[in-house]
Amino acid sequence: MPTMTEQASSRRDFLWQTGGGLGGIALAQLLGVSDLLAEPVRPRIELNGGRHHKARAKRVIQLFMNGGASQMDTFDYKPELARRHGQKVDFGIKSAATSVPGPVMKSPFKWKQYGQCGRWVSEVFPHVAECVDDIAFLMAMASKTNVHGPASYMQNTGFVMPGFPCMGAWISYGLGRLSDNVPTFVVLPDPRGLPYNNAGNFSAGFLPMAHQGTIIRPNAPTPVAYLYPPKSAAFINAQSEVEGLKLLESINRDHLVENPGDSRLEARIASYELAARMQVSMPEVLDLTKETKETHKLYGTDRPETAAFARNCLTARRMLEHGVRFVQVWSGAGGPSGNWDNHSDIPKELPAIAKQVDQPIAALLRDLKRRGMFDDTLVIWTTEFGRMPFTQGSTGRDHNGGTFVSWLAGAGIKGGAAYGESDEFSYRAAVNRTYCYDLHATILNLLGIDHEKLTFRHNGIDRRLTDVHGTVLEEILA
Numbered sequence: 001m002p003t004m005t006e007q008a009s010s011r012r013d014f015l016w017q018t019g020g021g022l023g024g025i026a027l028a029q030l031l032g033v034s035d036l037l038a039e040p041v042r043p044r045i046e047l048n049g050g051r052h053h054k055a056r057a058k059r060v061i062q063l064f065m066n067g068g069a070s071q072m073d074t075f076d077y078k079p080e081l082a083r084r085h086g087q088k089v090d091f092g093i094k095s096a097a098t099s100v101p102g103p104v105m106k107s108p109f110k111w112k113q114y115g116q117c118g119r120w121v122s123e124v125f126p127h128v129a130e131c132v133d134d135i136a137f138l139m140a141m142a143s144k145t146n147v148h149g150p151a152s153y154m155q156n157t158g159f160v161m162p163g164f165p166c167m168g169a170w171i172s173y174g175l176g177r178l179s180d181n182v183p184t185f186v187v188l189p190d191p192r193g194l195p196y197n198n199a200g201n202f203s204a205g206f207l208p209m210a211h212q213g214t215i216i217r218p219n220a221p222t223p224v225a226y227l228y229p230p231k232s233a234a235f236i237n238a239q240s241e242v243e244g245l246k247l248l249e250s251i252n253r254d255h256l257v258e259n260p261g262d263s264r265l266e267a268r269i270a271s272y273e274l275a276a277r278m279q280v281s282m283p284e285v286l287d288l289t290k291e292t293k294e295t296h297k298l299y300g301t302d303r304p305e306t307a308a309f310a311r312n313c314l315t316a317r318r319m320l321e322h323g324v325r326f327v328q329v330w331s332g333a334g335g336p337s338g339n340w341d342n343h344s345d346i347p348k349e350l351p352a353i354a355k356q357v358d359q360p361i362a363a364l365l366r367d368l369k370r371r372g373m374f375d376d377t378l379v380i381w382t383t384e385f386g387r388m389p390f391t392q393g394s395t396g397r398d399h400n401g402g403t404f405v406s407w408l409a410g411a412g413i414k415g416g417a418a419y420g421e422s423d424e425f426s427y428r429a430a431v432n433r434t435y436c437y438d439l440h441a442t443i444l445n446l447l448g449i450d451h452e453k454l455t456f457r458h459n460g461i462d463r464r465l466t467d468v469h470g471t472v473l474e475e476i477l478a
Contacts (some may be wrong), residue, residue: 051174056412056450056477057318057378059178060171060325063156063313066195066332067148067340069395070387071405073350074106074428076139077120080424081389082106091390091427094448095145098343099397104425108347115124117416124354127362129318133416134365134374135409136476138439140420140429142383142400148196148334150342151384151401156201157221157463165456166203168438170465171447172211173204179323183214183274186319186327188312191219193333196384202328206458207266210254213328216286218315219308223286227278256412259442285322288314310360316365320377340383344397363465374410378446382406382439389425402428406439412446414478421472436475441470442477 003008048393072078085106095101097470109122114129119137121129128135143151150160157164165173168185177184187202195201202213216221229236256265284290288301289315300306307329316327330355331341342349361381369372387397403422409415420432441451444465451470455462 016293021096028240036457051448052450052453053448055446056299057375057410057443058376058380058447059325060380060443060447061316061320061364061379062326062328062382063357064195064328064330064333065340065357065381065383066190066222066330067342067383068151068385068387068399069383069404070342070346070350071338071403071422072387072389073109073346073397073410074122074125074354075113075120075137075405076403076422076426077122078107078389078422078424078426081426084425089390089425090427091388093429096390096392099392099398101388101398102393104389105391105395107345110394111352115416116420119416124351125358127358130335131362131365131409134417135407136412136413136417136419136478138420138434139403139405139471140410140431140433141382141386141417141439142429142433142435143242143404144435146385146399146401148384148399151399152196152201153385155382157203157205158436158440158467158469162197162200162203162269163205164203164463165189165207165211166202166441166463167465168202168213168328169204169207169211170454171444172450173207173313175325175447175451176443177323178325181277182319182324183278183324184325185211185213186316187215188211188218188323188327188329189215189317190330190333190339191217191308192338195330195332195339196334198334206463207456209264210270212267216315217289218286218311225280226283227275229335233469256385257435279468285318286315295367298367300359303359305355306357309357310363313360313364314367317364317371317373320373321371334338342387343392343398346387346397347395347396349396368410376411378411378413378438378443379409380406380443381408386426389427400427403433408442408476412477414476417476419473419475435469437466437469438471438473440465444475445472446477463464 072081072173084104086103088103091101107122109118109124112247114121115133117133121132122318143154145160152256153161153162156166172184204212241466251267259265288311296302301310301314312329316329319327340353364377368377383404385399385401388400392398403426420434421430423430444451444454451464451466455464
């Protein structure tokens with residue numbers, strides 16, 4: 001027969017496990033002010049616009065093309081591919097990740113030079129092409145792997161293995177929140193599903209769990225899961241929420257004493273408190289009917305092929321306006337199709353996925369400008385790796401970690417700039433190769449953070465987003 005202590009413990013465990021609904025429980029601020037949190041949630045930190053030096057950027061939107069966008073078919077113009085089209089070139093025995101290398105394949109798309117900078121862009125991005133004078137291109141990005149999962153981890157966290165915090169989590173940890181009413185770090189996935197690694201790409205890793213990404217789905221009937229109680233729960237009302245608050249506060253205080261240093265409790269408490277505020281703030285943020293018809297047309301929410309990504313981009317802009325610091329917008333779900341992993345048919349697959357994002361991305365840049373947000377908002381476009389210059393099958397391309405393209409625009413960025421260069425085939429980075437470490441160091445720098453000083457002690461090591469690497473790319477900074 002259980003002792004009285006065991007019975008009390010069982011009751012406490014039962015209440016802890018069953019009392020965790022999002023019924024407006026607001027405890028984090030109360031406990032934080034009283035210094036009762038094991039690891040206090042960081043407050044809003046500006047420090048002259050940054051943490052280590054004056055920041056150029058206040059907020060960030062990262063556009064992630066899941067699957068490996070083909071650089072030589074989008075932004076990396078290579079006439080040599082046309083000259084050598086159909087020829088067999090020896091790229092080495094381990095050149096292909098999942099296939100036998102075929103002959104060299106030229107880009108099947110037309111190319112033009114755009115803007116005063118004369119940047120070459122293929123016809124799959126006609127809208128983004130008109131914005132090149134606002135964009136700085138990293139033309140020789142590289143990854144340490146040709147495999148989706150590890151490459152996606154690397155581009156998001158700086159490591160090819162799981163378990164490390166992503167950039168959004170580091171920024172949340174380092175700078176704190178801009179608003180009490182919305183999450184600091186929000187993820188807007190492709191409505192078709194989560195990317196490779198699922199939520200691992202948005203993880204806080206070993207950082208306090210309160211800094212992980214909050215997944216919101218603007219295209220779903222219920223964009224924020226469990227924000228409101230189900231309609232069947234008629235017993236949940238204002239009085240029951242107050243009573244629940246008192247009960248859960250008592251339970252959490254006891255649990256905190258028994259489990260010091262457990263960041264999961266901090267995250268749970270913070271999520272309750274934030275959920276209560278989001279019940280008031282988030283409906284306003286997600287209400288796209290407040291946007292003009294002209295704005296909807298600009299983004300393409302009225303067109304079937306662009307509507308989903310357009311709603312995500314428009315929602316991302318509204319989130320920034322309401323105080324979200326970092327928004328990650330994904331194009332493409334994990335899996336063999338419906339993303340940028342164009343193994344089978346570049347001429348057919350790439351234009352389809354590019355058309356979904358081209359107009360919304362260009363609209364986002366223009367919209368930020370006209371609203372006066374461009375000068376303190378950093379926009380990043382990236383992917384986990386590129387594609388091969390030779391064919392896979394008849395007209396597909398295999399994975400290529402040797403080189404790919406990323407770009408940045410907005411706060412502190414030198415529009416029209418380009419850094420790095422791939423070889424004549426766009427097979428390997430040839431000049432000024434950059435890795436995620438350099439990209440991350442540059443982003444942190446624009447946010448007022450010295451990437452070498454933003455650390456977290458974990459298992460005896462002062463961990464960094466950039467590990468032991470990283471150089472700020474001054475060449476693309478205004």
